[in-house]
Amino acid sequence: MQVLDSATVSPKERLDMVVESMASAARATAFTPKGPDDQVRLTISTWQLGAVDLVDAACSAHTLRRGAHEAADDEPPSFILTYGLRGAGIHSHLGRDLPVGPSQLWSTDLTAPYVHQIEDTRTVTAKMAIATLGIPHDLVRKTLVHIGESPLAPLFVNHLTETRRVAHLIDGPASVALGTATLSLARALVASITDDERLGREALEDTLLLRVQAFVRRHLGDAALDAETIAVAHHVSVRHLYKVCARAELRLEQWIIRERLARAADELARTAPARGTITAVARRWGFTSSSHFTTRFRAAYEVSPREWQALHHR
Known part of the structure; x- marks a missing residue:
């Protein structure tokens, strides 16, 4: 892990430090701050x-540019996938002016020039060689300006933000495995919006289990959530859904209950005891019966929901 913070250098050296750091991270060949040079701020990990x-x-607000000459020399040919957390702007790339901002995913082929104008911003970015995707470069390039429109974009964003959350906690083989998972999802993301139907079908099938898990976590509070609802949402049969879960040794209904119990336990641990709290939390996480919730909770945590809550608020 490497961390750079412009606040640790003198104002006279700050701009040079920012230009060098951004050139390395985004392969930019020009960095123009919006405002006085001595007010430029950058924190990068x-x-x-x-x-x-x-x-x-x-x-801080700025414009990044990568020229055509420098882009042609990109070695190895690489691209980046960026998720915006703060700041709005325009990403001009591959013949399209793409508005970018918070909660958006966009991509940049570093073998092509670009201009990126942005306000005070924060982003999380994954950079990788195009060859690692196993998809021809010309197909990759066609998809990049549409990457945020992929049905797999929410899944990749969730993976990227979770990877950022734990990146400082892992190293060695675990970090390599996490990078491999990121590559696999990036490949699926690109393949899902190519004009190659075979690649598109493979991408959706390869990520079905991950998409199902993300869907379930978004809908845990829906008491009507079941295998049929999940299958319909993903355009597969219930039989195929169970088959995919079985390959991963995942018992779907039991896993849903465990996820609901975990969310309820976390909320109870953070909520002060009050009349009606247990029932409200149970309903919020998809349990229509408070007695059923209590039975399941005790089986999972060996204490009742009320005892669990009291333990965390003594």
């Missing part, structure tokens, strides 16, 4: 996860 570089950057 980087991790190497096998073949993937993960970058968390916060920077």
Whole structure:
């Protein structure tokens, strides 16, 4: 892990430090701050996860440029996937002016020029060689300006933010494995919006279990959530859904209950005891019967929900 903070250098050296750091992270060949040079701010953290570089950057308003000559010399040919957490702007790349901002995913082929204008910003970015995707470069390039429209974009964003959350806690084989998972999802993300139907079908099938898990976690509070609802949402049969879960040794209904109990336990641990709290929390996480919730909770945690709550608020 590497961390750079412009606040640790003198104002005279700050701009040079920011230009050098941004050039390394985004392969930019020009950095123009919006405002006085001595007010430029940059905090950047980087991790190497096998073949993937993960970058968390916060920077004051600026414009980044990468020229055509420098882009042609990109070696190895690489691209980046960026998720916005703060700041709005325009990303001009591959013949399209793409509005970017918080909660958006966009991509940049570093073998092509770009201009990136942004306000005070924070982003999380994954950088990788195009060859690692196993998809022809011309197909990759066609998809990049549409990457945020992929049905797998929410799944990749969730993975990227969770990877950032734990990146500082892991190293060695675990970090390499996390990078491999990121590459696999990036490949599926790109393949899902190519004009190659075979690649698209493979991408959706390869990520079905991950998409199901993300869908379930978003809908844990829905008491009507069941295998049929999940299957319909993912355009597969219930039989196929169970088959995919079985390959991963996942018992779908039991896993849903465990996820609901875990969310309820976390909320109870953070909530002061009050009349009606247990029932309200149970309903919020999809349990229509408070007695059923209590029975399941005790089986999982060996104490009742009320005892659990009291233990965390003594």
